[in-house]
Amino acid sequence: MDVIQMVWNEGRGTLWSRAVWWLMLSILTAVLTAVAYAAGAFAGWGGMDIGETCGDSYDDAFRAKHLNDPLFPLHNWCNADHDLVPSWVNPTVAGLASLCAVCLVMTMVLGVARGIHKKKQRELKV
Numbered sequence: 001m002d003v004i005q006m007v008w009n010e011g012r013g014t015l016w017s018r019a020v021w022w023l024m025l026s027i028l029t030a031v032l033t034a035v036a037y038a039a040g041a042f043a044g045w046g047g048m049d050i051g052e053t054c055g056d057s058y059d060d061a062f063r064a065k066h067l068n069d070p071l072f073p074l075h076n077w078c079n080a081d082h083d084l085v086p087s088w089v090n091p092t093v094a095g096l097a098s099l100c101a102v103c104l105v106m107t108m109v110l111g112v113a114r115g116i117h118k119k120k121q122r123e124l125k126v
Contacts, residue, residue: 019110026103033096036089040074044084054078 044053051058059079066077072093076084 017110019107019114022103022106022110026100026107029096029100029103033093033100036092036096037074040085040089040093043074043086043089044076050076050078053084054082057082 044050050063051060057078062079063077066075069075073090074085074093078084
């Protein structure tokens, strides 16, 4: 049991202080962000015409007004009350993108700190 505790403490103490770990987390969150964005971007593209997908709730005039909406937040409107993009997509994309940015900042901070530490170590050896 002491060996497991020792390995756990060592891993926990050094793992979060490595820039590579944060870089891997940022790559993972970037991929998950892209997957969530794709899920929203292709919502309602079930191979049918958008009018058939929406059914009776399709409003051509409302949809025409919103064809040039920005790329975020995602919407695929049938009418003013019915959006084909699931409600979880936009908050998930925003949250994962923010988490990715935090992981990238941590990667840079730890990378710079490691570089400074190695430079000081080289100066002490000379």
